[in-house]
Amino acid sequence: MLKELSIKNYALIDELNVSFVKGLNIITGETGAGKSILLGGLALVLGKRADLGQIKDSSKKCIVEATLEIAGFNLEELFKSHDLDYDDEVFLRRELLPSGKSRAFINDTPVRLETLNAIGSKLIDVHSQNQTLQLTDESYLFSIIDSISGNAVILNEYQDIWNQYRILTRDLEALKLRQKEDLKRRDYNAFLLEELNEIKITPGQLVEIEEEHAQLENAELIQHHLQFAMQVLSNEEIGLIEKLKDVKRNLDEIAGFSSNYEQINQRVISAIIELEDLASDIYSQESEVVLDPHSLNEVNQKMQHINTLLMKHSVNSLDELLEIRLEFKKEFELTNNLEERIVTLEDELVRLKSGLNQLAKRLSDNRLKAAPVLGRQLEQKLQPLGMSNAKFQIELLSLDQLSSNGKDGLSFKFTANKGSKFNDLKTSASGGELSRIMLCLKSILAQYTKLPTLIFDEIDTGVSGEIADKMGEIMKSMSRHFQLMSITHLPQVAAKGDVHYRVFKEDSGEQTLTNIKELDQAERVQEIAKMLGGVEKFDSAILHAKQLLN
Structure with missing residues (x-):
């Protein structure tokens, strides 16, 4: 209290x-x-x-x-x-x-x-x-019947599952909408992914392709310069290697006179060896240079394809392009997983709905027993309140759809007079009658x-x-x-x-x-007398107040 x-x-x-x-x-x-x-x-x-x-x-x-x-x-x-x-x-x-x-x-x-x-x-x-005015509200009337029928525990369990059911239903609708939108984009995205999958190279291989392109496109120039280098190094009459061999032959004659001359001679020998090795590498490179218009065309097409995709997807590097390809793959995986998630949610909703239907049946059974009891108790309590002919017709209506209350609707009808037909409480009861009905309802609820x-x-x-x-x-x-x-x-x-x-x-x-x-007692008498409206006949109001208090 x-x-x-x-x-x-x-x-x-x-x-x-x-x-x-x-x-x-x-x-x-x-x-x-x-x-x-x-x-x-x-x-x-x-x-x-x-x-x-x-x-x-x-x-x-x-x-x-x-x-x-x-x-x-x-x-x-x-x-x-x-x-x-x-x-x-x-x-x-x-x-x-x-x-x-x-x-x-x-x-x-x-x-x-x-x-x-x-x-x-x-x-x-x-x-x-x-x-x-809540007497005209179905949810309030349900709360009264559920209190009388002892549905509190069942209703709490039902509403917990109902909340899960609503959340999963909302999630399922969102997934299906997303799936619908994804399917609209799927064909176009599949085309884009197929284009990107044609790029069968890694970022490191792009450098090799660019080098190959440069070599094929400039094959004649490369060949010309390599041949010139070979000529300068290996010409039998004026090549650098032959000239250094002449130097070596001259130094051989004086190398024995001093260790310094010997060192110079050895360095010339090393230079000859290095130049001969360099000449060999240049020869190998020159022999590999191929004038191949067909290969050049293939590399050109591959480079053009990559550049087209870079522009199409508004990126500047192959790394970014490959990242987009990865995102498309993930999106396709998610789209494929959506169907699995939708099936899982649908199965879970079937399970929850089964549980809700079972609990709704128990709620309904208890309410069916409580509704007439409530009606009789109300009629009995209203008799001394000047409503001896009051009658209630409280009926449960079976619904097809689940709701937060179960699968019941409620018809709460009332008549205050004999021979009068039953009508909805909100249209057939006066303000004073509603007050008395509400008091009686509260009195009944106090027992439960x-x-x-x-x-x-x-x-x-x-x-x-x-x-x-x-x-x-x-x-x-x-x-x-x-x-x-x-x-x-x-x-x-x-x-x-x-x-x-x-x-x-x-x-x-x-x-x-x-x-x-x-x-205090005297003040109560005065206050109740005023409430009786005894301004002009205050003495009689005082007497009436004392009678009420006694």
């Missing part, structure tokens, strides 16, 4: 501290007094999104703190699932900083806002006025779901008199099992409270502030 609530620097609240008790807590106040501000502050500490415009003084931070007693509600696993230590008393804190940032804490441990919201939603259920605190924000709108008194009795009965807080304008409901708080505005200097006060 909510033990304490503290709000600082929020809307019209400067600083507010209030303690609550077990049982039925009543909150009243004139329209515009600030009851919605109180709920707004509570929503912040339960993890709802913040409106920074609600900070009262933008130069200071806004702080909302709540202390709750949660022993006996089996919430240990909830805290463990969020990696938080469990304690029978939990402390929630929310801070809105002037910078616009927000901080959240659970038992002084910093947490993400999503964590605060996940924990807070299991601690306090705030039923606002507009939530009565455990929450430390339930807050009704004017759930009794649209009713009065004896009906209001009966609604107050239902709330009183509910509060025996958990803490119930009711914001109300009805004196009949207010009189049923174990404790009564009044929200009011007061002027403080140059500003108007919202505050809350716990009323």
